[in-house]
Each structure stands twice: as C-alpha cells, then as structure tokens.
Amino acid sequence: MSKVKWGVLGTANVAAWGTIPGMIKAESCELYAIAGRSLEKAEKYKADFGFEKAYGSYDELLEDEEVQAIYIPLPNNLHKPWVIKALKAGKNVLCEKPIGLNADETSEMFKVAEESGVLLMEAYAYLHSPYVESLKKDVAGGVIGDVKYIETAFITQGYKEDIRLYKDLGGGAMYDLGCYCTTMILSLIDSDVSYVKADAEFSDKGVDLATAGLIRFENGTRASFNVGMILGEDTNARFDRLYIYGTKGSIRSDVEYNQEGEASYKVYVGDEVIERKISVPHNYSLEIEQFSRCIIQGEKPHITSDFSIKNAELIDSVLEEIGY
Known part of the structure; x- marks a missing residue:
C-alpha cells in the first residue's frame, strides 16, 4: 500500500x-x-x-x-x-x-x-467510528420510525488552567464540547435548522463553562444539547449521552465520544430491547486512513466541506443566542 x-x-x-x-x-x-x-x-x-x-x-x-x-x-x-x-x-x-x-x-x-x-x-475522529455508522444505519433504516427528538449531552471535568478557559484562544464549552453534540445531531437529521434557543453560564474570563440549547429543524424534528466543563477539577469525570426518540421506539447510548474497544447501545421497539454490540477500533487511526485514501485514491472526505460549514452555522446561531 x-x-x-x-x-x-x-x-x-x-x-x-x-x-x-x-x-x-x-x-x-x-x-x-x-x-x-x-x-x-x-x-x-x-x-x-x-x-x-x-x-x-x-x-x-x-x-x-x-x-x-x-x-x-x-x-x-x-x-x-x-x-x-x-x-x-x-x-x-x-x-x-x-x-x-x-x-x-x-x-x-x-x-x-x-x-x-x-x-x-x-x-472529528468519532464520526469515522463503526459505532456511529451503526447508529446512522438504524436511524436511516427506520428501525425506530421517524425521528422526532434527539437528546445529547457531553459534560466533563472543570479546569484550573487550560486554553479552554480563554476566549481569545477560542475557548469555551460550546467550541470544545458542543461541536460534538451538534455534529452528531446533524449526522442523524437530514433537514435544515429553522430555530435555535440557548443559554449559558460564563466564567470570570468570559467563556461559557456550560451551554444548553434546543434546535428545531424544518422537518419538525427537535434536538437538545447540554455541554459543560463543570465536574470536579481533580477528576477525569465525564458524562456522555445520546438518546434518539422515534415514532416506533428509541435508541439509548451512554458511550463516550471516541470510545475504543467493545461498546454497545440499546434499541427499544415496543416490548423488545435489542442490544447492538460493536467492536470499535482506534477512531483516530480510521480518520488518518480515510484522509490518506482521499489523497492516494481520490476518495471523498468522510466529513465534507458542506457538513463543516453547516455545523459552523449552527454553532454561530448558538453563540449569538448566548451572547458569545
């Protein structure tokens, strides 16, 4: 090769x-x-x-x-x-x-x-994961019906001193963590954003330590996100959540972004509970391999310019809402 x-x-x-x-x-x-x-x-x-x-x-x-x-x-x-x-x-x-x-x-x-x-x-290394591909396949395949609401969260430890705490360096919870939630949401909902509402808690330095928001799409689907750098400073604590609710059932995942190794999520349809077990390799390796194939073989980038721009526009709307 x-x-x-x-x-x-x-x-x-x-x-x-x-x-x-x-x-x-x-x-x-x-x-x-x-x-x-x-x-x-x-x-x-x-x-x-x-x-x-x-x-x-x-x-x-x-x-x-x-x-x-x-x-x-x-x-x-x-x-x-x-x-x-x-x-x-x-x-x-x-x-x-x-x-x-x-x-x-x-x-x-x-x-x-x-x-x-x-x-x-x-x-976004996590978007190259077979775990995310499995989630997308279940949603696109209508396993839980038409998606009506997506709930996401990514909350981590606080920081005593870090570039994330400085506005002039592009710090803040929305830039650091919120972009994971918004890219996940956009990966699952094939529609344009029609409405954004958000609120934030700010540090003395002026960066958002925690931001929560609601997104409505033109097809009627709603999504929420809750992100923050607010857990104990001396721990490696974090909290990840992705719940997807459809007309026929739901999908629930508490797996960390960029999880490596064995991971699973549950699909609830009526009285049936299906556990999807997925072996997840090193996502960063998958990302490098894919971009290398783009250079060598002319493959299309997995994360396109249109997707990145759409996500940036969504984050712009959130930051405008919170006055950042």
Missing part, C-alpha cells in the same frame, strides 16, 4: 494521546515530521513517537517539500491562519475541530483549499 508522508503542526495534548497514536496504527501513514514552537519540544516528540524529522518552527515544516499531509491541532484561534498557510504551501490538511471560529472562517478555508487544488477536512 502507498503511504502518505504526514507532518504534525504543533505539540498539543490531543496530538500526543489521540492522533499521533492513530497515525502509528494507520498502515497508510508515514510518520514523517513534527514541528513545535521550540526545537526542544519537537525533538522530544520525535524521540517519543518515531518521527523522521523535527522542526523548531511551523514554517520550516511547511517548507519541507516531502510533506504531503499536515495535521493541525493548534488552539482554535490559530486554525485559520495556519490552515491557509499550509494549503497555500500545497499541503493537504486535516485540522482539529472546530476548524473555524465561525462559518465565515470555515467557508474561507475551504475556498482556499479548492483554489489551491489540495484537500481540507475537519477532524
């Missing part, structure tokens, strides 16, 4: 515990180069994970003609400038979610990708 030479632009935590291990597992990935704000940090990642090259600046990585694809896990406020730089340097780009701070930024980046003749995809 052909391999894609990957570079990683930044040494964020999500790269270390999620995406880079996924790259190592992906057969189509050649772990080629890592760039940090300092050469020392980049060299540590090179030694820890087995990159071939390390760079002490992001620009040096973009100038390396061997690099075919770049993963960008930088703080949210830095996505747009570095995505555009990478695209204009002729690199295919996988950018961590949320790709833009608003729909205008998101649209602009995809326009630059098209003009540059390279690929751009937003990184």
Whole structure:
C-alpha cells in the first residue's frame, strides 16, 4: 500500500494521546515530521513517537517539500491562519475541530483549499467510528420510525488552567464540547435548522463553562444539547449521552465520544430491547486512513466541506443566542 508522508503542526495534548497514536496504527501513514514552537519540544516528540524529522518552527515544516499531509491541532484561534498557510504551501490538511471560529472562517478555508487544488477536512475522529455508522444505519433504516427528538449531552471535568478557559484562544464549552453534540445531531437529521434557543453560564474570563440549547429543524424534528466543563477539577469525570426518540421506539447510548474497544447501545421497539454490540477500533487511526485514501485514491472526505460549514452555522446561531 502507498503511504502518505504526514507532518504534525504543533505539540498539543490531543496530538500526543489521540492522533499521533492513530497515525502509528494507520498502515497508510508515514510518520514523517513534527514541528513545535521550540526545537526542544519537537525533538522530544520525535524521540517519543518515531518521527523522521523535527522542526523548531511551523514554517520550516511547511517548507519541507516531502510533506504531503499536515495535521493541525493548534488552539482554535490559530486554525485559520495556519490552515491557509499550509494549503497555500500545497499541503493537504486535516485540522482539529472546530476548524473555524465561525462559518465565515470555515467557508474561507475551504475556498482556499479548492483554489489551491489540495484537500481540507475537519477532524472529528468519532464520526469515522463503526459505532456511529451503526447508529446512522438504524436511524436511516427506520428501525425506530421517524425521528422526532434527539437528546445529547457531553459534560466533563472543570479546569484550573487550560486554553479552554480563554476566549481569545477560542475557548469555551460550546467550541470544545458542543461541536460534538451538534455534529452528531446533524449526522442523524437530514433537514435544515429553522430555530435555535440557548443559554449559558460564563466564567470570570468570559467563556461559557456550560451551554444548553434546543434546535428545531424544518422537518419538525427537535434536538437538545447540554455541554459543560463543570465536574470536579481533580477528576477525569465525564458524562456522555445520546438518546434518539422515534415514532416506533428509541435508541439509548451512554458511550463516550471516541470510545475504543467493545461498546454497545440499546434499541427499544415496543416490548423488545435489542442490544447492538460493536467492536470499535482506534477512531483516530480510521480518520488518518480515510484522509490518506482521499489523497492516494481520490476518495471523498468522510466529513465534507458542506457538513463543516453547516455545523459552523449552527454553532454561530448558538453563540449569538448566548451572547458569545
């Protein structure tokens, strides 16, 4: 199998515990180069994970003609400038979610990708999971009838000090967690948004620590989300929920986003309860494999530009509602 030479632009935590291990597992990935704000940090990642090259600046990585694809896990406020730089340097780009701070930024980046003749995809590793594909299949197949209401939640520990707590860095619960709920909802409902109502609790620094909202779609389906960084600071506590209610039954899942290993959800139809058991591989590896196939084989990105823009527009509506 052909391999894609990957570079990683930044040494964020999500790269270390999620995406880079996924790259190592992906057969189509050649772990080629890592760039940090300092050469020392980049060299540590090179030694820890087995990159071939390390760079002490992001620009040096973009100038390396061997690099075919770049993963960008930088703080949210830095996505747009570095995505555009990478695209204009002729690199295919996988950018961590949320790709833009608003729909205008998101649209602009995809326009630059098209003009540059390279690929751009937003990184939602969980959407590549066979678990999500099974959920979508049950919904689309009418197992629970017509979907009328979807309830989602993603609540995690609070943070004493983290980039999530700073508005100028693109922090806040909606950007960090809410985007999971909105993408899940949009993956399951094939209709346009007609109404959004939301409320939030803010920190002293001005970021939303918790946000809840109601979404109505043109086909009459409703959905809710509840997200927050509000559980104990000294724990790894989290709470995930996806309940889907239809005219014939319901689906209930409490599996974590990006769950790996054995996972299951239950389908309730009348008096019958069906448990779907699914073996879930490393979602980040699936994501890297899919984007690599897009480059090598011309496959369509699993997460399209239209989907990313639609999700950004929905998040814009929520942020406008809460005054963020």
